[in-house]
Amino acid sequence: MALVKTISELNDWLDEHGRKNKTVGFVPTMGYLHEGHLSLIKEARANNDLVVVSIFVNPTQFGPGEDYERYPRDIERDYKHAIESGADVVFNPEANEIYVPGSSTEVEVKGELTKKLCGASRPTHFKGVTTVVNILFNIVRPDRAYFGQKDAQQAIIVKKMVRDLHIPVEIIVCPVVREKDGLAMSSRNTYLNPDERKQAPALYRGLQQAQKYFLSGAPDSTHVEKLKAIIRQEIEKEPLADIEYIEILDGETLEDIECIEPHRNALAAVAVRFGSTRLIDNTILIMEGV
Numbered sequence: 511m512a513l514v515k516t517i518s519e520l521n522d523w524l525d526e527h528g529r530k531n532k533t534v535g536f537v538p539t540m541g542y543l544h545e546g547h548l549s550l551i552k553e554a555r556a557n558n559d560l561v562v563v564s565i566f567v568n569p570t571q572f573g574p575g576e577d578y579e580r581y582p583r584d585i586e587r588d589y590k591h592a593i594e595s596g597a598d599v600v601f602n603p604e605a606n607e608i609y610v611p612g613s614s615t616e617v618e619v620k621g622e623l624t625k626k627l628c629g630a631s632r633p634t635h636f637k638g639v640t641t642v643v644n645i646l647f648n649i650v651r652p653d654r655a656y657f658g659q660k661d662a663q664q665a666i667i668v669k670k671m672v673r674d675l676h677i678p679v680e681i682i683v684c685p686v687v688r689e690k691d692g693l694a695m696s697s698r699n700t701y702l703n704p705d706e707r708k709q710a711p712a713l714y715r716g717l718q719q720a721q722k723y724f725l726s727g728a729p730d731s732t733h734v735e736k737l738k739a740i741i742r743q744e745i746e747k748e749p750l751a752d753i754e755y756i757e758i759l760d761g762e763t764l765e766d767i768e769c770i771e772p773h774r775n776a777l778a779a780v781a782v783r784f785g786s787t788r789l790i791d792n793t794i795l796i797m798e799g800v
């Protein structure tokens with residue numbers, strides 16, 4: 511069975527499978543795998559000789575009072591799904607394997623990138639993410655690492671870290687995978703009760719409406735405030751939706767913009783709570799044909 515729990519087991523496995531002369535694709539996850547995760551594994555499978563998937567619920571990216579303890583875990587099911595989707599080996603370490611006793615080093619991308627959007631309500635979250643991704647990169651030493659556009663801000667921040675620290679890995683960002691009704695797949699969707707689940711696709715509907723208006727050519731179709739209002743109106747139709755943010759920012763730098771310029775991507779991103787469950791979603795607004 512290619513399920514390993516320690517760094518030395520992982521190194522042994524990789525050595526035995528000739529990692530020296532092979533490309534390694536890496537998919538870091540927190541487990542409770544769904545089709546979104548599996549799409550990353552399939553993409554890694556298609557483009558690398560060896561595929562490593564990590565399943566690690568990283569304590570440092572959860573803030574106080576967040577859902578670290580109750581985060582869903584099912585390693586047997588995850589292992590099966592990962593292997594079926596093309597993983598060669600699944601790395602499922604304990605926290606003390608990743609964070610050595612007395613560990614006191616953190617990796618932080620500074621500035622606005624980590625303060626906006628999810629960074630505003632989760633001030634220590636991205637530091638936890640960049641620290642663990644860095645540690646995992648050092649352990650796995652992948653040629654390519656796969657992240658989901660679902661967590662758009664995370665992908666931008668990881669790319670920035672890789673560039674700033676000259677980490678020799680290529681970051682590949684894969685599209686958002688959705689349920690039939692448009693809800694972005696997430697391990698946290700399992701927290702939703704039936705009423706909340708029914709209302710949750712409003713995030714996607716709001717983003718779609720903004721996309722549609724953006725492409726309509728109306729005089730104010732590139733105005734950020736107008737587009738944000740369209741998203742808000744759609745989400746507010748659902749009584750259980752409690753909006754945390756609706757933002758439209760430059761798609762690469764996350765800088766504030768007033769209008770979406772041709773030839774620039776804009777990221778429309780939302781975070782909405784349903785009860786105690788916090789959902790995020792986003793879409794890239796880009797002019798067709800430019």
Ligand code: AMP
Nearest residue numbers: 539540541546657658660661686687695
């Ligand atoms: P997580 O287990 O939530 O840390 O996610 C692991 C990776 O899977 C991250 O790069 C996520 O962005 C990605 N991911 C999660 N949900 C989706 C989805 N619905 N579509 C595509 N990628 C996703």
